[in-house]
Amino acid sequence: MNLPDALSWLPIDPTFSSVSLILLGVILSISILADAVASRTRLPRISLLVLVGVGVAVVQQWGLDQTGGRPLDGLAEPLIQVALVMVAFLLGGELTLDRLRSIGPLILIVSISVIGVGALAVGAGLLALGFPIVVAVSLAAISVATDPAAVQETVRTSGDTRLRARLLLGIVAIDDGWGIVAFGFAMAVLGWMLSGEGEQALIEAGWELGGALLLGAGIGLPAAWLTGRLAPGEPTQVEALALILLLAGISSWLGVSSLLAAMVTGALVANLSSHHTRSFNEIELIEWPFLVFFFVLSGASIDLYRLGDAVGLTLAYILLRLAGRYLGGLLGVHLARKRQAELPGNLGLALTPQAGVAMGMALLAAERFPEHGPMLLSAVVASTVIFEILGPLLVKRVLR
Numbered sequence: 077m078n079l080p081d082a083l084s085w086l087p088i089d090p091t092f093s094s095v096s097l098i099l100l101g102v103i104l105s106i107s108i109l110a111d112a113v114a115s116r117t118r119l120p121r122i123s124l125l126v127l128v129g130v131g132v133a134v135v136q137q138w139g140l141d142q143t144g145g146r147p148l149d150g151l152a153e154p155l156i157q158v159a160l161v162m163v164a165f166l167l168g169g170e171l172t173l174d175r176l177r178s179i180g181p182l183i184l185i186v187s188i189s190v191i192g193v194g195a196l197a198v199g200a201g202l203l204a205l206g207f208p209i210v211v212a213v214s215l216a217a218i219s220v221a222t223d224p225a226a227v228q229e230t231v232r233t234s235g236d237t238r239l240r241a242r243l244l245l246g247i248v249a250i251d252d253g254w255g256i257v258a259f260g261f262a263m264a265v266l267g268w269m270l271s272g273e274g275e276q277a278l279i280e281a282g283w284e285l286g287g288a289l290l291l292g293a294g295i296g297l298p299a300a301w302l303t304g305r306l307a308p309g310e311p312t313q314v315e316a317l318a319l320i321l322l323l324a325g326i327s328s329w330l331g332v333s334s335l336l337a338a339m340v341t342g343a344l345v346a347n348l349s350s351h352h353t354r355s356f357n358e359i360e361l362i363e364w365p366f367l368v369f370f371f372v373l374s375g376a377s378i379d380l381y382r383l384g385d386a387v388g389l390t391l392a393y394i395l396l397r398l399a400g401r402y403l404g405g406l407l408g409v410h411l412a413r414k415r416q417a418e419l420p421g422n423l424g425l426a427l428t429p430q431a432g433v434a435m436g437m438a439l440l441a442a443e444r445f446p447e448h449g450p451m452l453l454s455a456v457v458a459s460t461v462i463f464e465i466l467g468p469l470l471v472k473r474v475l476r
Contacts, residue, residue, distance in 0.1 A: 129375020
């Protein structure tokens with residue numbers, strides 16, 4: 077990287093490393109401003125960070141005329157991968173046997189109804205509109221994920237303690253788990269369908285899922301026993317980071333689902349490490365800076381020159397997902413009434429918010445199927461901003 081001629085006399089060497097470090101610092105500094113704006117305007121800070129990333133894309137692609145690469149190229153992929161593995165690991169840590177026993181059949185009935193009908197509506201609807209099967213199946217799987225933080229915060233501020241509020245909190249606790257499983261299965265099936273190699277493709281699809289389960293068990297079982305021994309009852313930051321980096325690196329090396337492997341590891345550690353008072357609280361303490369990089373770099377990953385191609389897909393995805401959530405909620409409520417549970421018919425609309433897991437899935441799908449990547453990323457980034465703004469309003473409406 078060269079300086080302008082007017083500054084060539086300065087003893088400055090703007091290397092890739094120095095520019096990357098400066099950009100990382102700028103991104104974190106902007107995140108502080110985004111937090112301040114969010115607290116004063118009640119705009120979702122995730123949406124603000126994504127929009128910051130879109131602004132970076134505008135400067136890079138239109139201002140500097142640089143196309144075909146993310147900012148921090150070379151560093152962006154591992155940062156995003158680490159953030160996703162952290163999210164999936166912590167999600168797995170919430171899937172304890174005690175929590176699953178407390179969920180009860182009512183939550184499972186409504187949850188499966190909403191995600192099943194919702195995914196079917198998105199997938200079938202996009203296929204009927206003529207979109208490629210990769211786009212339709214990928215977005216059908218991505219549509220399953222919900223942003224639990226947005227729903228939990230809205231329910232908490234409402235002060236509602238009725239059955240509908242408790243049911244929503246239970247559903248969002250497991251929705252992203254369903255999403256990760258559905259996405260892993262969808263990617264494996266698409267790889268098998270599109271490869272045209274028959275038996276070999278089926279083996280690779282099985283390895284992507286089965287290998288993730290094996291990797292999760294291979295890291296999770298020893299981690300459940302070994303971690304948390306240095307500091308009584310609590311794994312250290314070094315132990316936590318070691319697990320995250322091992323999961324991210326080995327899953328990429330082996331070609332298995334990093335999200336599924338991390339979720340399995342988190343679940344095993346949470347259920348088997350009886351000497352932990354709380355599994356990997358240290359990850360939660362360091363997670364947010366990585367998520368800042370993730371949301372900003374996700375927004376910066378969109379291809380602005382192909383944004384127009386994704387407008388129709390974005391609108392179709394938003395409308396189909398809303399319709400699917402509403403119809404799935406109707407079905408779930410109908411089935412719940414057979415168990416003497418009175419719930420509002422529009423319950424499914426309260427499960428609209430989407431954030432990190434959905435965007436992470438879109439990035440992984442774009443990497444897996446690069447010919448459809450720009451369209452998928454643009455649709456999910458734009459819809460995430462809409463769902464994060466619209467979602468809390470729909471939650472409040474359902475809780476009336």
